[in-house]
Amino acid sequence: MYRREAIHVGRAYSAHTRVSVKSLASPPSLTIALSKGRICDQALPLLSAAGIEPLEDLNTSRKLRIDTTLDQVKLLVIRATDVPVFVGHGAADLGIVGKDTLLEYDGAGLYEPLDLGIARCRLMVAERADAPVAQMPSGRRLRIATKYERTAHRHYAAKGQQVEIIKLYGSMELAPLVGLADCIVDLVDTGSTLAANGLVAVEHIADVSSHLVVNQASMKMKHAAVTAIIGLLANAVNERDRTAA
Numbered sequence: 001m002y003r004r005e006a007i008h009v010g011r012a013y014s015a016h017t018r019v020s021v022k023s024l025a026s027p028p029s030l031t032i033a034l035s036k037g038r039i040c041d042q043a044l045p046l047l048s049a050a051g052i053e054p055l056e057d058l059n060t061s062r063k064l065r066i067d068t069t070l071d072q073v074k075l076l077v078i079r080a081t082d083v084p085v086f087v088g089h090g091a092a093d094l095g096i097v098g099k100d101t102l103l104e105y106d107g108a109g110l111y112e113p114l115d116l117g118i119a120r121c122r123l124m125v126a127e128r129a130d131a132p133v134a135q136m137p138s139g140r141r142l143r144i145a146t147k148y149e150r151t152a153h154r155h156y157a158a159k160g161q162q163v164e165i166i167k168l169y170g171s172m173e174l175a176p177l178v179g180l181a182d183c184i185v186d187l188v189d190t191g192s193t194l195a196a197n198g199l200v201a202v203e204h205i206a207d208v209s210s211h212l213v214v215n216q217a218s219m220k221m222k223h224a225a226v227t228a229i230i231g232l233l234a235n236a237v238n239e240r241d242r243t244a245a
């Protein structure tokens with residue numbers, strides 16, 4: 001268990017905490033949940049810098065629980081929206097998940113100790129460039145298409161505006177074009193999806209990046225191992241940002 005890597009773990013983390021190599025001598029098993037695609041692609045270099053490399057290609061393997069170069073650390077490959085659910089219920093000890101998904105999650109049981117600064121984008125309100133909401137007849141309730149139901153509700157409630165939320169699971173940008181909604185609440189990165197569909201962003205709701213989340217019970221019960229992983233990933237984030245600066 002951690003045979004080859006125990007010294008590395010202890011050394012790398014020693015700058016941040018008093019966790020010693022000895023405390024990791026018999027570490028408990030740890031699982032880290034993450035999703036395929038964008039988050040996996042951008043998280044893997046950080047995990048690798050932390051000494052955690054999957055022994056199979058996450059994007060192509062049909063296995064959902066993947067061994068890594070750290071004997072006791074396994075990766076769970078799940079849908080992005082399911083990451084807080086697995087971690088909140090303790091089915092995974094740690095997870096990597098977008099702030100957008102965390103804002104939408106209504107469960108408990110999670111700590112959010114580290115912003116990994118990957119998969120950056122913004123959660124925004126967008127509308128048709130040729131049919132601005134400001135020019136719509138007043139008194140009509142706005143229809144908002146989004147997969148971010150709770151976040152959209154909170155956004156409009158804070159403005160004292162009653163709206164109808166239409167829950168979608170993807171392709172939100174289509175909704176205003178076909179008359180399903182007046183606006184959307186969705187993620188914007190380059191803005192090219194909005195532009196390709198004749199939409200413009202009109203309100204900023206939140207900056208989004210992916211965070212490391214930790215099950216609260218795991219933080220207590222597997223404290224040394226969990227804090228070692230947090231420290232290693234924090235080092236990896238700092239090193240990436242230092243070399244990028």
Ligand code: ATP
Nearest residue numbers: 037038079080081098099100101119120121187189
């Ligand atoms: P699910 O499968 O659970 O519906 P998803 O299809 O939204 O999730 P992805 O498209 O891989 O999964 O997005 C995962 C996360 O990546 C999002 O929650 C968000 O934090 C971030 N993200 C999504 N789109 C972008 C983008 N265009 N640029 C940067 N980050 C993004």
Ligand code: PRP
Nearest residue numbers: 170171186187188189190191192193194
């Ligand atoms: C995401 C998001 C937007 C798009 C924004 O979709 O839902 O549609 O990215 O990025 P842009 O501003 O750079 O165009 P994604 O590419 O993940 O496709 P999907 O969620 O519809 O599968």
